[in-house]
Amino acid sequence: MTEAGKAALEAARKYESGIVSFLREMIAIPAESGxxxxxxxxxRREYVRLGFDEVSYDRLGNVVARIGTGPLKILxxxxxxxxxxxxxxxxxxxxxxxxxxxxxxxxxxxxxELPAIACMAYGATILRERGVPPGVTLYLTASVxxxxxxxYCLLHLIEKEGVxxxxxxxxxxxxxxxxxxHRGRLEATISTRGKSAHGAHCDLGINALYKMAPIIADIExxxxxxxxDDFLGKGSVVVSFIECTSPSLNAVPDSARIYLDRRLTxxxxxxxxxxxxxxxxxxxxxxxxxLAYDEISWRGERARQEKYYPTWTLPEGHPLVEDVVRAVxxxxxxxxxxxxxxxxxxxxxxxxRLGIPTVGFAPGLExxxxxxxxxxxxxxxxxxxxxxxxxxxxxxxxxxxxxxxxATKDGD
Numbered sequence: 001m002t003e004a005g006k007a008a009l010e011a012a013r014k015y016e017s018g019i020v021s022f023l024r025e026m027i028a029i030p031a032e033s034g035x036x037x038x039x040x041x042x043x044r045r046e047y048v049r050l051g052f053d054e055v056s057y058d059r060l061g062n063v064v065a066r067i068g069t070g071p072l073k074i075l076x077x078x079x080x081x082x083x084x085x086x087x088x089x090x091x092x093x094x095x096x097x098x099x100x101x102x103x104x105x106x107x108x109x110x111x112x113e114l115p116a117i118a119c120m121a122y123g124a125t126i127l128r129e130r131g132v133p134p135g136v137t138l139y140l141t142a143s144v145x146x147x148x149x150x151x152y153c154l155l156h157l158i159e160k161e162g163v164x165x166x167x168x169x170x171x172x173x174x175x176x177x178x179x180x181x182h183r184g185r186l187e188a189t190i191s192t193r194g195k196s197a198h199g200a201h202c203d204l205g206i207n208a209l210y211k212m213a214p215i216i217a218d219i220e221x222x223x224x225x226x227x228x229d230d231f232l233g234k235g236s237v238v239v240s241f242i243e244c245t246s247p248s249l250n251a252v253p254d255s256a257r258i259y260l261d262r263r264l265t266x267x268x269x270x271x272x273x274x275x276x277x278x279x280x281x282x283x284x285x286x287x288x289x290x291l292a293y294d295e296i297s298w299r300g301e302r303a304r305q306e307k308y309y310p311t312w313t314l315p316e317g318h319p320l321v322e323d324v325v326r327a328v329x330x331x332x333x334x335x336x337x338x339x340x341x342x343x344x345x346x347x348x349x350x351x352x353r354l355g356i357p358t359v360g361f362a363p364g365l366e367x368x369x370x371x372x373x374x375x376x377x378x379x380x381x382x383x384x385x386x387x388x389x390x391x392x393x394x395x396x397x398x399x400x401x402x403x404x405x406x407a408t409k410d411g412d
Contacts, residue, residue, distance in 0.1 A: 005330030024098030033148035078171035079146035116171020123388025151349030173364030181313030205252030310352030
């Protein structure tokens with residue numbers, strides 16, 4: 001731990017009660033994708049109370065705050081929406097109470113990823129108290145609709161609202177390690193058509209579910225032969241949902257559809273993945289379709305894109321990785337693990353589509369996301385806050401290089 005790290009940790013500890021209270025209050029407000037308005041307003045009020053230079057909503061409904069006016073633009077993003085809770089009786093603690101017990105905060109979003117929003121806000125506050133480096137502009141976003149369509153919120157912010165960062169730090173859970181990529185993904189369907197008949201005369205019909213059965217076996221076989229990458233892991237495909245239409249429970253189904261979750265490792269693309277699906281041995285006359293996202297945000301803005309989310313990695317030797325590692329080590333005393341997520345993040349937009357250097361750092365265990373046992377340690381909230389306060393200062397040493405790289409890419 002460096003002297004700067006000790007000072008940052010001491011400053012963060014003074015704000016521990018505020019960080020924990022802010023997190024618990026966010027958890028207490030349900031906010032699934034497209035219905036985040038009340039929670040966004042709670043975040044907006046906190047940003048205003050903390051005295052940031054500028055606080056606003058963009059047209060999609062992302063909450064955006066800014067401090068500093070320097071040429072190096074840093075974006076710290078945490079998504080504000082969460083998945084649903086499922087059966088409330090399956091939870092040991094009320095998912096919307098934000099229970100504080102034994103040094104842990106529990107509830108839906110306690111990992112994925114409300115802690116980052118709270119810690120980034122107070123990290124920026126500590127940075128502001130020390131003095132924002134003159135070369136830096138820091139943006140904070142509490143972004144919307146990520147659970148429904150990861151990355152769209154950042155695409156909107158960057159392409160339609162004009163916030164064009166040189167680097168992005170994501171708040172998806174990393175257990176205080178530094179992550180530099182993940183597999184891509186797509187969502188697709190396969191549909192079969194049959195011919196309905198009375199169940200008593202089933203041989204007169206063509207059962208769409210029976211036509212689907214060998215296709216499902218083909219999907220299982222495809223999964224086993226998909227390629228693997230030493231860093232990102234194996235490509236995968238799974239049948240995640242099945243539906244059919246039938247005139248009644250005693251009739252032959254006349255249509256069936258399966259939904260596929262396809263994870264893309266290095267070297268795979270949306271084109272190659274769709275070709276594989278359209279080449280399944282028993283596909284026959286079944287139809288394969290890449291799904292599309294088309295929803296309205298809580299602010300009334302329409303969000304549309306294909307449900308394809310690119311694979312991305314940032315080289316381990318990139319200045320952004322080095323500088324975030326440096327900030328983490330200054331606070332924790334030991335170098336963090338450099339790794340990757342298993343799931344997908346907003347990095348599919350910032351790095352995957354736009355090529356903006358992106359890493360992740362946040363408290364929380366990835367494997368607790370979307371479970372009924374989401375919790376985060378309060379001590380990790382404090383440590384993450386200290387790290388966030390140091391990241392902009394760490395990045396300043398590569399300011400000219402990061403700006404020049406962005407200018408070259410933008411010019412191309």
